[in-house]
Amino acid sequence: MSWASLRDLLSGVNKYSTGIGRIWVAVVFLFRLLVYVAAAENIWKYEREDFECNIKQPGCENVCFDHFFPVSHIRLWALQIIMVSTPSLLVVFHIAYRENREKHHNRKLYKSPGGIDGGLLCTYLISLILKIGFEIVFLVLFYKLYNGFKIPRLVKCDRRPCPNTVDCYISKPTEKMIFLYFLVATSCLCIVLNLSELSYLVCKYSMKCYLKRYIKKHQ
Amino acid sequence: MDWGSLHTILGGVNKHSTSIGKIWLTVLFIFRIMILVVAAERVWGDEQDDFICNTLQPGCKNVCYDHFFPISHIRLWALQLIFVSTPALLVAMHVAYRRHEKKRQFRKGDKKCEYKDIEEIRSQRFRIEGSLWWTYTSSIFFRIVFEAVFMYAFYFMYDGFRMPRLMKCNAWPCPNTVDCFVSRPTEKTVFTIFMIAVSSICILLNVAELCYLLTKFFLRRSKKAGNPKHHPNHENKETKQNEMNELISDSCQNTVIGFTS
Numbered sequence: 001m002s003w004a005s006l007r008d009l010l011s012g013v014n015k016y017s018t019g020i021g022r023i024w025v026a027v028v029f030l031f032r033l034l035v036y037v038a039a040a041e042n043i044w045k046y047e048r049e050d051f052e053c054n055i056k057q058p059g060c061e062n063v064c065f066d067h068f069f070p071v072s073h074i075r076l077w078a079l080q081i082i083m084v085s086t087p088s089l090l091v092v093f094h095i096a097y098r099e100n101r102e103k104h105h106n107r108k109l110y111k112s113p114g115g116i117d118g119g120l121l122c123t124y125l126i127s128l129i130l131k132i133g134f135e136i137v138f139l140v141l142f143y144k145l146y147n148g149f150k151i152p153r154l155v156k157c158d159r160r161p162c163p164n165t166v167d168c169y170i171s172k173p174t175e176k177m178i179f180l181y182f183l184v185a186t187s188c189l190c191i192v193l194n195l196s197e198l199s200y201l202v203c204k205y206s207m208k209c210y211l212k213r214y215i216k217k218h219q
Numbered sequence: 220m221d222w223g224s225l226h227t228i229l230g231g232v233n234k235h236s237t238s239i240g241k242i243w244l245t246v247l248f249i250f251r252i253m254i255l256v257v258a259a260e261r262v263w264g265d266e267q268d269d270f271i272c273n274t275l276q277p278g279c280k281n282v283c284y285d286h287f288f289p290i291s292h293i294r295l296w297a298l299q300l301i302f303v304s305t306p307a308l309l310v311a312m313h314v315a316y317r318r319h320e321k322k323r324q325f326r327k328g329d330k331k332c333e334y335k336d337i338e339e340i341r342s343q344r345f346r347i348e349g350s351l352w353w354t355y356t357s358s359i360f361f362r363i364v365f366e367a368v369f370m371y372a373f374y375f376m377y378d379g380f381r382m383p384r385l386m387k388c389n390a391w392p393c394p395n396t397v398d399c400f401v402s403r404p405t406e407k408t409v410f411t412i413f414m415i416a417v418s419s420i421c422i423l424l425n426v427a428e429l430c431y432l433l434t435k436f437f438l439r440r441s442k443k444a445g446n447p448k449h450h451p452n453h454e455n456k457e458t459k460q461n462e463m464n465e466l467i468s469d470s471c472q473n474t475v476i477g478f479t480s
Contacts, residue, residue, distance in 0.1 A: 030301060
């Protein structure tokens with residue numbers, strides 16, 4: 001089980017997405033997943049070993065690291081990518097359910113099982129809303145946990161068993177900050193894409209409904 | 220998810236590229252991505268562990284390392300390769316859109332549609348003309364811009380392309396000016412110069428491809444203006460040349476796949 005499974009899952013979803021949905025999948029693959037695997041993972045690889053405090057007191061470094069990094073940035077990043085990709089499964093399940101139904105009844109029940117209409121439209125819209133929700137939740141989590149998106153070079157720690165206030169130094173803070181900003185930028189881009197897709201679908205189907213009603217009225 | 224997936228995505232674009240575009244893609248995969256994965260990552264693997272400062276002051280090494288390497292070479296190259304590969308996706312999306320339209324025409328039973336079945340549409344190779352020409356040309360332009368921006372970023376951040384052996388650091392909490400030593404500076408310099416050289420070759424290839432496309436465009440326009448009749452023989456020649464180029468690039472790709480797997 002690895003990122004390749006997520007990639008295969010998203011490739012499957014791609015088939016039933018709108019044009020904007022496909023751009024979203026491409027952005028998630030290239031600018032989030034690939035950057036995570038090829039670059040970001042290595043930056044945070046030795047974050048614990050290279051976290052250094054100006055003290056020899058055993059346990060002080062451990063306690064301070066745990067206090068300042070309750071959940072590591074890189075783990076939050078990975079969770080975010082997974083959570084944001086998962087709502088697309090709702091659409092896949094719904095389409096599979098439609099195809100099963102058609103097979104069971106042995107006749108054509110839908111215009112096209114993958115076509116975004118009726119119940120599938122609701123599922124698709126719900127998945128978009130969930131994606132936007134998860135993105136915002138994770139961005140807020142990042143902001144609240146780490147007091148903004150900055151990573152300081154030095155943090156002052158006075159948790160027990162550190163005897164006094166102790167200077168602790170974080171490794172590669174600038175590089176981590178650059179990639180954190182990159183993460184925030186791509187998240188915002190994905191939120192914008194999802195919002196555009198949502199508005200596009202809502203407008204398209206409202207127009208369709210309105211036209212149908214208008215034609216019926218005049219017949 | 221790794222560079223192999225990027226290779227799969229870009230391999231699809233290869234079919235619709237010009238010959239120069241296919242050479243560019245081969246250079247990208249063999250001389251940049253493969254070198255990055257197989258060699259460069261190992262050279263920079265121990266960069267912070269073996270960055271040694273002549274002081275016992277805790278925190279001094281961390282701060283000095285962060286001061287001299289705001290973003291590591293290897294990460295900058297990875298970002299450069301991702302950004303430079305992305306414009307090709309514009310072409311892939313445009314081709315997919317065209318295929319989708321043709322399939323729709325075919326399903327509606329449009330008489331204008333000249334394809335016999337869906338498989339033919341799927342394997343159809345589109346010529347670079349009309350709106351696809353504009354998409355393709357824009358993608359090359361963006362590639363050149365990204366390459367140039369990243370090369371400048373390298374030059375600006377590291378004051379040139381040499382990796383010094385010794386750096387003097389006096390950032391707090393280092394008590395005085397402290398000597399810090401970089402690990403494997405010569406090997407890193409060699410690889411940096413190699414990557415910059417290959418970037419420059421890629422820029423030249425992109426510029427050549429851009430000029431080729433522009434020349435072809437203007438020649439076609441002047442021919443159309445001068446002689447509006449259709450020339451089937453000339454088109455057949457071009458199609459055969461493109462098929463040969465495809466065979467050459469496919470055999471190159473198979474070699475690349477063999478290496479990366």
